[in-house]
Amino acid sequence: MGTKIRRVSVFGTGVLGAQIAYQVAYSGFEVVAYDIDDAALAAARERFDRLSHTYRAEVHGADDVRTDAALRWLRLTTDLEEAARDADLIIEAIPEVLDLKRSTFARLNELAPASAIFATNSSTLLPSAISDATGRPDRFLALHFANRVWQFNTAEVMGTPETAPAVVEELVQFAAAIGMVPIELHKEKAGYVLNSLLVPLLNSALALAAGGYADVEDVDRTWRIATGAPMGPFQMYDVIGLTTPYNILAYGSEGDRRLAAWVKENYIDKGKLGVATGEGFYTYA
Numbered sequence: 001m002g003t004k005i006r007r008v009s010v011f012g013t014g015v016l017g018a019q020i021a022y023q024v025a026y027s028g029f030e031v032v033a034y035d036i037d038d039a040a041l042a043a044a045r046e047r048f049d050r051l052s053h054t055y056r057a058e059v060h061g062a063d064d065v066r067t068d069a070a071l072r073w074l075r076l077t078t079d080l081e082e083a084a085r086d087a088d089l090i091i092e093a094i095p096e097v098l099d100l101k102r103s104t105f106a107r108l109n110e111l112a113p114a115s116a117i118f119a120t121n122s123s124t125l126l127p128s129a130i131s132d133a134t135g136r137p138d139r140f141l142a143l144h145f146a147n148r149v150w151q152f153n154t155a156e157v158m159g160t161p162e163t164a165p166a167v168v169e170e171l172v173q174f175a176a177a178i179g180m181v182p183i184e185l186h187k188e189k190a191g192y193v194l195n196s197l198l199v200p201l202l203n204s205a206l207a208l209a210a211g212g213y214a215d216v217e218d219v220d221r222t223w224r225i226a227t228g229a230p231m232g233p234f235q236m237y238d239v240i241g242l243t244t245p246y247n248i249l250a251y252g253s254e255g256d257r258r259l260a261a262w263v264k265e266n267y268i269d270k271g272k273l274g275v276a277t278g279e280g281f282y283t284y285a
């Protein structure tokens, strides 16, 4: 497999944690998935079952045999010690709250083998903000997945200045072994590669439409025709859902807050939140 990692623990079984745990298990690794209580584990079980259906429908070569095997490789627990003690790699996908991530890694440092690698899937926190709390800064880094991991299969690998190069290399190998395309960052960068590209594009598109410079459809048409991309930025907003981008803009600069107000008035307040609600910038059947 090109990686020495065999046993993986995933902390947090929400939207991303469940997908990561499932994809790792689907790739033939033993996975322990930890969450805080039985209700969260019940929700995780449902997520795993839904993922089995989705994989069979959308992933080339996925059949009952493979998705049943994935479920067998997955073990769910609320026992922190059990989740930590045998792990070669711990991937954290708990809520985006700095103190919670720091305290979780500090506790895991006491319970996990000294050789275990710790990774955070945080989208907006730099790993250097967490690093010292892990007690093993040389074995800590970010491993960042995208929502719908089986389809949008990049895994951004980003260390801090203290991460050992061999640990970065190990996670690049691991990412490839679980069917991801590893994207290595050579330095810490907020937004990694993907959001460093995507967020300015999405914000510029909003500024064009909210400022009355061009219609939503024409902004998208321009992007598609001129670059050959299959989707324009407003189509992307609809897939992402408007709520998260809105929340980020609402706490941004004065210009960002003006864009947020426009999105709220014209879309959020009218229940137009994107594909998931049947309507966003476009209407869906």
Ligand code: NAD
Residues within 6 Å of the ligand: 011, 012, 013, 014, 015, 016, 017, 034, 035, 036, 040, 092, 093, 094, 095, 096, 100, 104, 121, 122, 123, 124, 144, 145, 146, 147
């Ligand atoms: P989520 O709210 O769907 O899931 C969080 C899970 O963590 C829940 O199941 C919750 O019960 C559990 N949890 C809460 N406290 C915990 C604790 N102390 N220990 C263990 N588990 C705990 O969140 P999400 O959207 O899956 O995001 C999780 C992380 O993944 C965040 O850091 C986020 O930035 C990152 N991320 C999210 C996306 C996305 O599209 N949702 C994409 C890439 C990265």
